[in-house]
Amino acid sequence: MCALLAIGCKKDPSPPGDVVLVSPEKNSECSPVNSDSGNTNLVQFSWQAASNTDSYTLRVNELDAGTTQMKTTTALSEILAIEKGTPFSWSVTAENEEVTETSVSETWFFFSPGTETSFAPFPVEIVRPNGPKVFIDGNGEILLEWIGSDLDNDIEGYELYFGTVDNPPVFASLGANETSTKVSVITETIYYWRLVTTDREGNTSDTGILSFEAI
Numbered sequence: 001m002c003a004l005l006a007i008g009c010k011k012d013p014s015p016p017g018d019v020v021l022v023s024p025e026k027n028s029e030c031s032p033v034n035s036d037s038g039n040t041n042l043v044q045f046s047w048q049a050a051s052n053t054d055s056y057t058l059r060v061n062e063l064d065a066g067t068t069q070m071k072t073t074t075a076l077s078e079i080l081a082i083e084k085g086t087p088f089s090w091s092v093t094a095e096n097e098e099v100t101e102t103s104v105s106e107t108w109f110f111f112s113p114g115t116e117t118s119f120a121p122f123p124v125e126i127v128r129p130n131g132p133k134v135f136i137d138g139n140g141e142i143l144l145e146w147i148g149s150d151l152d153n154d155i156e157g158y159e160l161y162f163g164t165v166d167n168p169p170v171f172a173s174l175g176a177n178e179t180s181t182k183v184s185v186i187t188e189t190i191y192y193w194r195l196v197t198t199d200r201e202g203n204t205s206d207t208g209i210l211s212f213e214a215i
Contacts, residue, residue, distance in 0.1 A: 016094035017051035019105035024090070026108040027122055027149040039084050041112050046077035050094040050103060057095065063087040063109075063123070063205070085114020087122065087205070111151065120203035121150035124158070124195050128180075129212045136185055136214050145180035150199055159196040166209060168192045185214040 023046050024030035032041035045058055058078050060069045064086055071078050082088060088110055094103040109122040124146040128134075134142050144162075148155050155176045162171035162183055171193075172181060185191060190213045197205045 013098045014052045014096070015099050015101035016053040016096050016103040019050045019056070019092045019094045019103055020048040021090070021092065021105050021108055022046040022048060024108070024110040026106075027110070027151070029111045029113050029119075029151060032113065033079060035084070035113075040081045041084055042079055043082055043112060044077055044079045045090060045092075047092050047105065049076055052096050053094040053103075054097050055095050057093045058090065059093070060088055060090045063089060082112050084112055085116045086112050087120060088112060089123075109149070118199075118201045118203060119151040121148060121155055121197040121199050121205045123205045123207045124148050124179075124197055126207070126210065132212055133215050134185075134212045136187060139182075140186075141182040141184050142212075142214060143180060143182050144193065146195060148176070148179060148197055150197075152199060152201075154200040156198045156200050159198070160193065161196070162191065162193040164189060164191055166192050166211075168194070168209075187214055189214050 024043060030043050033044050034042040047056070055072055055074050057070060057072045060080055060082065062083060069080055071080065089107050091107045092105045111119060127145040127147060128143050136142055148158065157176055158174045158178065159170060160172045160174060160181065161168040163169055174181065190211055192209055192211045194209050195207045
C-alpha cells in the first residue's frame, strides 16, 4: 500500500508547457490598477496556466534604465509598482522542480502611462532569423525580417547595423514600410546586427546587439 501511495503521489517529470501571456497586452499602453501621486503605477501582470508547472517567474524590464524586477510565484498574476511614462518588456518562465527544463513565454512590450503626449516606438519584433544558426540561400544571402510597432503609428524608418564585429557599423537606412532586407553572408561566419527604430518626433528604440551564425 505504501509503495502504491508513493507512486500515486509522484510528480509528473515532464517539462513545463507553454506560457501564454494575457496582460498587459502586447504593444499597448497598460491600464494600472492604481496610480499614486508620485512616479509609479501599480500594474497587474497575468498569464494562463501552463501544464506540468510548479511555479512561475515574472520578469519585467524597464527599457530606458535597463533595470529588472523579478518575482517568483505559484499564482497566475502579480502586481508590481513600475515607473510612470516608461516603456517596459515582460515575460514569464514556467518551472517544474522535477526537471531542469523550463518554458519561457514570448516577450511583450508595453508603456506604463504618464504625462507623455508622444510615444517612442517599441523595439522591433524579430521574425527572421529565428535561431542561432541560419541557412544561406542559393544566392549566398539570408533574410532579415522584423515587425515594427509604435502607439502613435508614426514610425519614420529603421537604421540597420550589420557586420562581423560585435559592434557592427551602419549597413542600411530603411523606410517605415521596409521591414525586411537580404544580406550577403559567408558560411561558418558569425554576424552581428541591430535595428534602431525612429519615429517622426525623433524618438528611437534599439534592439541591442543580436547575432547568428551563417551555415
